[in-house]
Every structure is written in C-alpha cells, then in structure tokens.
Amino acid sequence: MKLIEEHPILDFKHGRRVTFSFDGKQLEGYEGEPIAAALHANGVKVYRETPIRHQPRGFFCAIGKCSSCFMVVDGVPNVRTCVTPLEAGMHVETQRGKGVVPLDPEEEGR
Amino acid sequence: MKALRETEVMVIGGGPAGLSAAVEAASFGCDVTLVDSDLALGGQLIKQTHKFFGSRDERAGTRGFKISELLMDELSERRDSVTAYTNCTATGYYPEDGVLSCVKGEDEYFKVKPHKIVMATGAQERLIPFPNNHLPGVYGAGAVQTLMNVYGVKPGDRVLMVGAGNIGLIVSYQLLQAGVEVAGIVEALDKVGGYWVHAAKVRRLGVPIYLRHTVVEALGEQYVTGAVIQEIDERFQPVGEGKALDVDIICMAVGLTPTCELLWQAGCEMIFVPELCGYVAQRDKNMRTSHPDIWVAGDAAGIEEASSAMVEGRIAGVNVAKSLGHGSSAEHEKRLAEYRRRLDDLRGGEVGEKICKGIACCTVDRWEV
Amino acid sequence: MTDKQRLFNSGVLTEERPGAVKPPQELWESKKNGLVIIECPQRIPCNPCHTSCPTGAVMPFKDINDQPQIDYSKCTGCARCVAVCPGLACLVVDLTWGEADRALMKLPCEMLPEPEEGRQVDCLNREGEAVAKGTVVKVTEPMHDKTRVVHVDVPKDLVMDIRAIRVV
Numbered sequence: 194m195k196l197i198e199e200h201p202i203l204d205f206k207h208g209r210r211v212t213f214s215f216d217g218k219q220l221e222g223y224e225g226e227p228i229a230a231a232l233h234a235n236g237v238k239v240y241r242e243t244p245i246r247h248q249p250r251g252f253f254c255a256i257g258k259c260s261s262c263f264m265v266v267d268g269v270p271n272v273r274t275c276v277t278p279l280e281a282g283m284h285v286e287t288q289r290g291k292g293v294v295p296l297d298p299e300e301e302g303r
Numbered sequence: 304m305k306a307l308r309e310t311e312v313m314v315i316g317g318g319p320a321g322l323s324a325a326v327e328a329a330s331f332g333c334d335v336t337l338v339d340s341d342l343a344l345g346g347q348l349i350k351q352t353h354k355f356f357g358s359r360d361e362r363a364g365t366r367g368f369k370i371s372e373l374l375m376d377e378l379s380e381r382r383d384s385v386t387a388y389t390n391c392t393a394t395g396y397y398p399e400d401g402v403l404s405c406v407k408g409e410d411e412y413f414k415v416k417p418h419k420i421v422m423a424t425g426a427q428e429r430l431i432p433f434p435n436n437h438l439p440g441v442y443g444a445g446a447v448q449t450l451m452n453v454y455g456v457k458p459g460d461r462v463l464m465v466g467a468g469n470i471g472l473i474v475s476y477q478l479l480q481a482g483v484e485v486a487g488i489v490e491a492l493d494k495v496g497g498y499w500v501h502a503a504k505v506r507r508l509g510v511p512i513y514l515r516h517t518v519v520e521a522l523g524e525q526y527v528t529g530a531v532i533q534e535i536d537e538r539f540q541p542v543g544e545g546k547a548l549d550v551d552i553i554c555m556a557v558g559l560t561p562t563c564e565l566l567w568q569a570g571c572e573m574i575f576v577p578e579l580c581g582y583v584a585q586r587d588k589n590m591r592t593s594h595p596d597i598w599v600a601g602d603a604a605g606i607e608e609a610s611s612a613m614v615e616g617r618i619a620g621v622n623v624a625k626s627l628g629h630g631s632s633a634e635h636e637k638r639l640a641e642y643r644r645r646l647d648d649l650r651g652g653e654v655g656e657k658i659c660k661g662i663a664c665c666t667v668d669r670w671e672v
Numbered sequence: 673m674t675d676k677q678r679l680f681n682s683g684v685l686t687e688e689r690p691g692a693v694k695p696p697q698e699l700w701e702s703k704k705n706g707l708v709i710i711e712c713p714q715r716i717p718c719n720p721c722h723t724s725c726p727t728g729a730v731m732p733f734k735d736i737n738d739q740p741q742i743d744y745s746k747c748t749g750c751a752r753c754v755a756v757c758p759g760l761a762c763l764v765v766d767l768t769w770g771e772a773d774r775a776l777m778k779l780p781c782e783m784l785p786e787p788e789e790g791r792q793v794d795c796l797n798r799e800g801e802a803v804a805k806g807t808v809v810k811v812t813e814p815m816h817d818k819t820r821v822v823h824v825d826v827p828k829d830l831v832m833d834i835r836a837i838r839v840v
Contacts, residue, residue, distance in 0.1 A: 196455055196456060196457065197455045197457050197481055199784055201480050201783055201784050201786075202366070202480060202818045203352060203455070205454075205455035207455070226342075227342065227454070230450060240439070243437075249437075249525045249526065250437060250439065251526070252439065252442055252446060252450075253428075253442055254427060254428055254445070255445060255446035255449040255450070256341060256446075257341075258562070261437075275446075276341060276390065277409065278342060353758065354819075355758060356716060356718040356758050356759075358717070358719055358723075363719065363723075363758065364723075364758060479783060493681060494682070495682060499683055500711075500714070501683075501759065502682060502683025503683040503685070503711065503759075503761070503798065503835075504759065505683070506682060506799055506800060507797070507798050507799070507800055508783070508838070514682055648735075648736050649717050651717060651736065651737045652715040652717050652736075652737030653715045653737075654714075654717075655717065
C-alpha cells in the first residue's frame with residue numbers, strides 16, 4: 194500500500210478498512226474514501242481503455258468532471274471513481290470501451 | 304428524498320465561496336440548500352496545508368484546512384437554516400421553469416425549484432497538449448493534492464511539475480512534505496507566475512525551476528515513466544534539444560478555468576476575460592448576473608484565490624437575502640461596505656492589478672430592470 | 673535577461689532590495705538573541721509578520737500590500753514572525769552567539785525527518801546547495817501549528833547564504 198505513514202502537518206484519520214475486488218483480485222481500502230484513492234494506494238493506475246484507440250486512462254481531475262476515471266462498478270459502467278465512495282464487497286473492473294449499461298440494475302446483481 | 308424540493312436559496316458548490324454565501328444568507332434568516340459534488344464540503348480549502356496570506360479578517364497565517372473548519376463551524380451553527388448535500392451534483396438548469404436537476408451519488412435524482420441561486424461552482428484544471436498526455440500519471444495538481452492531503456495516499460515517487468503559478472509552487476512544496484521527490488518545475492514564461500516567496504521556499508530545498516521551459520512529451524506505454532522537457536523562446540518556439548527526466552507523475556498546474564456550464568444554461572450574459580482565465584458571467588458590484596435570480600461567486604466568477612472567494616460569497620449572500628426581503632437595509636449596507644473594503648485590500652497589490660483589470664471587463668454598473 | 677535577473681525570477685534573491693534587507697551591522701553585531709531578516713521582495717496582500725510581533729518591531733502596514741518595515745531597536749529575536757509567515761520569508765540571525773566564527777540562525781521548518789536537538793543538519797543556500805554542516809541547538813513551535821523554528825549553529829560568514837536546513 195502506498196500510504197503516507199508520517200506527515201509534518203497532517204494526521205490522517207481513515208475509516209474502516211474493507212475488502213473489495215478489482216478485476217477479480219481482492220484488495221483493501223478505506224470505506225467511504227473514493228474508489229480511485231483505494232486503487233491508487235494499491236498501485237493501480239490504469240482504470241479504463243478508450244473505445245477507438247484502446248489507450249489507457251486513469252485518474253486526472255479528482256472532482257468528477259473529466260470522465261478519465263470511469264470504471265465498471267458492480268456491473269454499472271461510467272462510474273466516476275474519483276468521487277464515488279468505496280463500499281465493502283464492491284466489484285470494480287477495468288472498463289473497456291464505452292461499457293454496457295445494464296437495463297435493470299436490480300437484476301444485474303448490484 | 305422528495306422528487307421536487309422548494310427552497311429559498313440554492314447554493315451550488317460548497318467550497319469557500321459557496322459556504323460563505325450560505326452562512327451569510329442564513330444569518331439573515333434565509334432557508335438555504337447547498338449541494339456539492341465532492342464527498343466532503345470545503346472545496347479546495349480542505350487540501351491546503353499552507354498558511355494563507357491576507358489580513359486577520361481572511362485568517363492570514365492560518366492553514367487553509369483550518370479555515371475550512373472555521374467555515375464548517377459557522378455552517379453548523381446555522382444547521383437549522385442550511386441543508387447541505389454532499390456527493391450531489393447539480394446536473395442542469397432549466398430556465399423555462401427555473402428548475403435545477405440534481406443527482407446524489409450515481410442514481411438518486413431530484414429537482415429543486417429555488418427562489419434564488421448562488422453559483423459557486425469553482426474551476427477546473429486545464430491541460431496543455433503534448434504527445435501521450437492521456438497517460439495515467441498525468442494528473443491535475445488539484446488531484447495530486449487531494450490524494451496526498453485528503454486521503455493520505457502517496458501520488459508517486461518523482462514528479463515533474465508543469466507550471467510555476469501559485470498552485471504549481473505550493474503543490475511542489477506539499478509534495479516534498481509528503482515525502483515525494485520533485486524533479487523540477489517547468490515554467491513557459493521568463494519568471495514564476497506565483498508569489499516569489501512560494502518559489503523561494505522550494506528553491507532553497509533544492510527544487511530546480513526551469514524558466515522558459517515546457518513539457519513536450521510524456522514517456523511510457525500504460526502509464527508515465529518519464530517526461531521530456533524543452534527550452535522555448537519568447538515566442539514559445541523550441542530551442543535546442545529536449546531533456547528526458549525520470550518521473551512517474553507529470554503534474555499539470557497550467558491554469559484553471561471557471562466552471563460555468565450552469566450559467567450558460569441559465570442564459571446569463573457571458574464574456575471571455577483572459578485575466579480571469581476564461582468565460583465568466585457578467586455581473587454587477589453585488590455579484591448578481593444578468594439573470595435577476597442568479598448570483599455568482601468565487602473561482603466561477605473568475606480565477607483568483609480562496610480569500611477573495613470567501614468575501615465574494617458573503618457579498619452574494621447579503622444580496623440574495625436582501626432580494627428576498629430578509630434583514631434590514633442598514634445591516635446590508637454595513638456588511639457590504641466592510642466586504643467591499645476587504646476585496647479592495649486583497650486586490651491592492653501588484654498581483655491584484657491583473658485581477659482588477661479583468662473584473663472591470665465583466666462588471667456592469669447596474670442591470671437594466 | 674541577465675543571470676541575476678533569471679535567478680531572481682525563479683525565486684532566488686541575489687542582492688538586497690526593498691523588502692529584503694540586512695539589519696544595520698553595528699546593532700546586529702551586539703544584539704543578543706539576534707535580529708530578524710525578512711525577505712519579502714514583492715508587494716502582496718499580507719501582514720501577519722506585523723500582527724504577530726509582540727514588540728512592534730515589524731511596523732504597522734499603511735496598506736496591506738506594503739512590504740514589511742522593521743524597527744530593529746525593538747526586535748528581540750523572538751522568532752514569532754518566523755513561525756507565522758505564510759511565505760516562510762522571515763528568519764532570525766544572532767551574531768553574538770557562540771565562538772567568534774559561529775552564529776545562531778532561527779529558521780522555519782515544516783519537513784520531515786523531524787529536526788531534533790543535537791542533530792547534525794545540512795545547511796542549504798537559496799538554491800538548495802549544501803554549503804555547511806550545522807548542529808540543531810533548539811527547536812521551538814511558537815504558534816503551536818506545526819511550523820517549527822529550528823535554532824541552528826552555523827558558520828558566521830554564511831549567514832547571508834544559508835536559508836534552509838535538511839536533516840540527514
């Protein structure tokens with residue numbers, strides 16, 4: 194985990210440590226913090242692949258405005274991982290292309 | 304949550320301008336709803352570990368995140384009049400019926416019909432074009448700050464900072480505090496754009512500042528593994544050979560631009576003002592736009608600083624309350640005089656000259672009724 | 673653009689100028705506990721150096737954008753301004769301290785590793801070059817806000833070069 198252990202000014206207070214999955218791998222993060230922060234702490238930088246040129250995209254603006262950080266979360270694509278809070282047991286996947294929007298979120302097992 | 308909410312005042316954005324507008328309007332007895340798309344209120348203030356400038360009124364010498372806590376305390380004193388929603392984005396404004404659509408999280412949708420609105424939507428980072436600028440590892444400076452100062456995550460090991468305005472200089476210092484190496488700062492102009500003292504702080508800790516330089520390429524396949532910087536002349540043309548640096552983050556601090564989509568949708572008169580870094584709404588001295596029910600404050604009104612954002616927010620808050628018939632005329636005038644004096648003071652130095660020029664371009668004396 | 677101008681434009685002071693001057697030499701050489709040096713060569717809206725000064729040595733600002741003016745006869749070297757300045761632009765230099773060829777500098781520090789009493793440190797000049805070794809004599813935190821003031825024993829002839837420390 195690439196967490197800052199000691200800081201000259203700040204004291205970090207994290208919430209509950211939880212497990213979530215990323216592309217099938219079990220990872221740990223802090224509940225309530227953005228999914229992107231948890232991924233970054235685990236060394237994951239590539240979040241999606243663009244539809245036409247298949248280029249890697251990841252974190253950029255961190256305020257939910259640029260769409261670079263979109264991933265598939267619990268079956269739903271185009272989730273802004275920089276402002277979406279992590280929950281225990283979330284399934285996070287690298288998004289390839291535009292993703293497929295589930296027609297009935299309830300049925301797709303959210 | 305009800306599908307359609309009514310509220311007296313809707314404040315869009317919970318950063319320094321929005322929070323100030325909300326508490327000010329509430330202090331006159333307005334019913335206020337505030338929405339912010341981030342997970343916590345405070346905007347960019349909560350990430351600022353450095354001490355603020357200005358005077359005692361703007362809490363000079365106090366760290367940015369502490370100023371945010373003070374605003375939050377004020378907000379909590381007004382909890383009976385202000386309802387704040389985080390993780391909630393205002394997605395559109397429908398001028399025909401004066402309705403704002405909002406989304407909480409990814410799928411809780413509702414509409415608000417406010418009597419008056421304060422747009423305090425802040426700004427967004429710009430990016431300059433160079434090959435491979437899409438690679439993960441090319442991050443906005445604000446984003447790097449969020450990772451390290453809010454969530455305690457090390458953004459990387461070695462950074463190239465692009466831009467020596469206040470943000471580039473301050474974030475470079477904060478990176479050092481977080482234990483991250485700063486390989487260098489490149490600045491296209493022949494001098495740093497930010498405060499000289501911010502540059503001095505990082506220079507004496509060994510961070511090189513390459514004036515008249517820019518980044519010309521990001522290296523790497525799946526993510527950044529290096530960057531090429533290049534000297535440029537006064538017409539921004541390349542000089543000599545590029546130099547490759549070993550970095551895993553290229554941090555973009557090349558400027559912000561006001562976030563104005565909702566203002567455009569509302570049909571407010573907009574004007575391009577280079578000194579304020581983009582399109583901004585025309586406004587009067589009370590921060591009211593051409594739309595009689597919409598005010599603007601903070602970076603959304605023109606890129607400046609948190610200290611002026613807070614004062615603009617207060618000016619908007621007073622005027623919103625006034626327009627709704629809350630509070631006495633004497634109290635309105637007293638506070639407005641105080642706030643205008645503070646703004647003039649903040650903008651009185653050499654750095655404020657540019658801002659004043661910009662503000663003059665987009666401020667009208669009075670709106671025709 | 674001259675090299676000097678280029679250096680200044682990147683945040684390196686190359687000579688005295690308004691807002692960045694040395695104390696008067698005679699007073700400085702005899703003042704126990706040292707005198708303040710403020711290096712603030714730009715007009716920016718800021719005045720905590722004055723509002724934090726307990727003796728009025730940093731004089732009241734007519735306009736908040738003015739550069740600090742110092743009445744050295746009132747400066748006691750307390751270093752409150754060193755801790756409060758948002759730009760870390762203040763430092764105190766005590767030329768009466770220690771042996772004839774040593775001096776004491778009181779510098780602001782907000783970095784880890786934590787500077788501790790007795791620790792050897794690298795003394796850095798305005799471009800971050802290590803120009804001397806120093807010893808930490810004392811560390812205070814006058815404003816109780818995590819900005820430390822590090823009292824470091826340095827070679828006297830480098831007091832106008834050293835502007836930061838690095839704990840090694």
